[in-house]
Amino acid sequence: MxxxxxxxxxxxxxxxxxxxxxxxxxxxxxxxxxxxxxxxxxxxxxxxxxxxxxxxxxxxxxxxxxxxxxxxxxxxxxxxxxxxxxxxxxxxxxxxxxxxxxxxxxxxxxxxxxxxxxxxxxxxxxxxxxxxxxxxxxxxxxxxxxxxxxxxxxxxxxxxxxxxxxxxxxxxxxxRWRWTSxxxxxxxxxxxxxxxxxxxxxxxxxxxxxxxxxxxxxxxxxxxxxxxxxxxxxxxxxxxxxxxxxxxxxxxxxxxxxxxxxxxxxxxxxxxxxxxxxxxxxxxxxxxxxxxxxxxATTRDDLTGVLRRGEFAARAQELLAHGDSTGMPTAFLMMDLDHFKLLNDRRGHRAGDQALVEFSAILRDVLGSQRDDPRGAIIGRVGGEEFAALLPGVSVERARALAEEIRRRQEDRARADFGADGSTVSIGVSGCTGRHTLDELMMSADASVYSAKRQGRNDVVVFADTVLRAVGD
Incomplete structure (x- = not known):
């Protein structure tokens, strides 16, 4: 001006x-x-x-x-x-x-x-x-x-x-009036x-x-x-x-x-x-x-701002119960940062905290932008460097594409911030339709994460059965 x-x-x-x-x-x-x-x-x-x-x-x-x-x-x-x-x-x-x-x-x-x-x-x-x-x-x-x-x-x-x-x-x-609906x-x-x-x-x-x-x-x-x-x-x-x-x-x-x-x-x-x-x-x-x-303070992780494990489980169970009556597809992502302990040892815990915060931001950006279901994704920190996400109304194919986008962004961010010491991410994907428990989805996605780790990390693996069959089918 x-x-x-x-x-x-x-x-x-x-x-x-x-x-x-x-x-x-x-x-x-x-x-x-x-x-x-x-x-x-x-x-x-x-x-x-x-x-x-x-x-x-x-x-x-x-x-x-x-x-x-x-x-x-x-x-x-x-x-x-x-x-x-x-x-x-x-x-x-x-x-x-x-x-x-x-x-x-x-x-x-x-x-x-x-x-x-x-x-x-x-x-x-x-x-x-x-x-x-x-x-x-x-x-x-x-x-x-x-x-x-x-x-x-x-x-x-x-x-x-x-x-x-x-x-x-x-x-x-x-x-200022903000028109919503x-x-x-x-x-x-x-x-x-x-x-x-x-x-x-x-x-x-x-x-x-x-x-x-x-x-x-x-x-x-x-x-x-x-x-x-x-x-x-x-x-x-x-x-x-x-x-x-x-x-x-x-x-x-x-x-x-x-x-x-x-x-x-x-x-x-x-x-x-x-x-x-x-x-x-x-x-x-x-x-x-x-x-x-x-x-x-009681429902969100202090560092990353995503849901704590208990709150994540409660909300996920509620959404899965809703899926029982609608028969809509639901996808689940289990994510584990690779070599996270090595990052902490070489760069210090402050670098580890930075990596966790930046990864959670990537999750919110990628999963928050998907519009297959108006309620959006539920994201939680379920361990030290472990994160999970429940995606209501999302097919396994769509979930795999989202997981690949998360993996790619995390790799770019980690290399830019910490070079060879940066933590990539291994992601397991599972999905279901109909009636399923959260434990079933988590176990199948967790098994896929271990498969990704065995294959060299920094990978996305979909659960072998692709979509879990509903109980009683």
Whole structure:
């Protein structure tokens, strides 16, 4: 990329930020009520999310300048005088800067895999940003809407805080959608359908009651139900929906009377209520990650990442049982690295570990690419330098071709890494249709491995009977 194109890209990004901030600010100004600051103010949360998710943007003066212009231009376009427009922009930018500095100081990690600690740190940064921004913004608030400076500070603080709590979690946890299948889409929708149905029902009840004071917490059961699923973005989206709806109810949207300003108590209560479901969702997600790590540690080999012998046997038996009812072919590979002890003796155990890791990578690459059965291969480490693979839906002929590809790649890799000391691989192939035990397949493939060893190693041998006959045939 040339310097000119790089500068051009930065200018385009800065322009995009300015346009977004201008649009969001205009929307926020339109939500102002008589004698009140804005009910919704999304601009600060949007700018902060951009700076958190795109670290390079923090260092570009163009981005900050564009954001400032967006703030000022929005106020000027809505009839605000130049001086208060500039002061308001400074207040908003000051709040964003302080919140960002706190995030950096507290080393906030990727919020898309948030922990409860991350949520607390985010809340701390937002509170600090709102407090500092309100120091400057209160001066304009008092000039425009009257009252004392502490009242203006509290009004600005509460408005900014509820908007951060409402919008920032959604903006920080949203992911790029990855289309997989209709089944995956239906499954994802099904997992949140109950929570959303409950949320909508509770919102309807709250609206019918028209009592904003008691209705603020009405949606909490739905939010907690979603949070217990451990999905941060889904929870954040529901929190945003609930908070916006409660703000609208508090203002009096749909009521016969004229809209009234939202009290600072209601705004702060909504912000605090938003924190609970997010903490629960983060805690649930972290618990799931820990359980996955424990499951990984107990089922996967520490060095190679393939299945341990016990887990391999359990999964293989399950697939073989499935083959009993379908009659589909199943192939089995037993693989033993040649002269592995010699490699360890001459090059050290670190070289041996490297050889095992690289061989397991070859297995995943070759066997993971075969698509004869959608469930793919099961690969396990069944001994020190011994590996096995069960290939459901794969014929013996296809398994032999795959084994030959594994043998060839291992030979090339071993010679490239260790020369004459490298470990080639001897592979035994067996197959079956119908009802067979794992022991039968392993024994026949193991016998073929020994045949390959006797024939000089670095070879693929298919079991003499080619395909085992089903029991009872």
């Amino acid at each position: 040339t310097l000119a194109s790089f500068a051009g890209t930065r200018a385009v990004r800065a322009l995009a930020v300015g346009v977004v901030i201008f649009t969001a600010s205009v929307a926020g100004i339109d939500s102002r009520l008589p004698e009140s600051i804005a009910v919704l103010w999304p601009a600060n949360a949007i700018l902060l999310a951009v700076l958190v998710r795109h670290r390079a943007a923090r260092r570009h003066l163009e981005v900050w300048s564009a954001a400032a212009v967006g703030y000022v231009a929005a106020d000027l376009s809505q009839g605000t005088a130049a001086t208060p427009a500039v002061v308001l922009a400074v207040a908003n930018l000051a709040g964003v800067v302080v919140a960002l500095l706190v995030f950096v100081r507290l080393d906030v990690a990727d919020v898309r895999v948030a922990t409860p600690s991350t949520v607390v740190r985010l809340a701390s940064g937002c509170v600090a940003g709102c407090a500092v921004g309100a120091v400057i913004g209160a001066t304009v608030a008092v000039s425009y809407f009257g009252g004392t400076w502490p009242e203006g500070w509290l009004s600005w603080f509460a408005c900014d805080l509820v908007n951060y709590a409402c919008l920032l979690p959604v903006l920080l946890t949203v992911r 209709w089944t995956g889409l239906v499954g994802a929708l099904r997992t949140v359908a109950t929570s959303w149905t409950l949320l909508i029902a509770l919102l309807v009840v709250a609206w019918l009651m028209r009592d904003s004071g008691s209705a603020v917490a009405f949606t909490m059961p739905a939010l907690m139900a979603c949070a217990l699923g451990g999905r941060m973005f889904a929870t954040a989206l529901m929190v945003m929906t609930s908070t916006v709806a409660m703000l609208a109810l508090s203002v009096g949207v749909g009521a016969s009377a004229a809209p009234a300003p939202v009290s600072t108590t209601t705004q702060i209560a909504l912000a605090l209520l938003a924190l609970g479901p997010l903490l629960v969702a983060a805690a649930t997600a972290e618990r799931r990650r820990l359980l996955d790590e424990i499951r990984q």
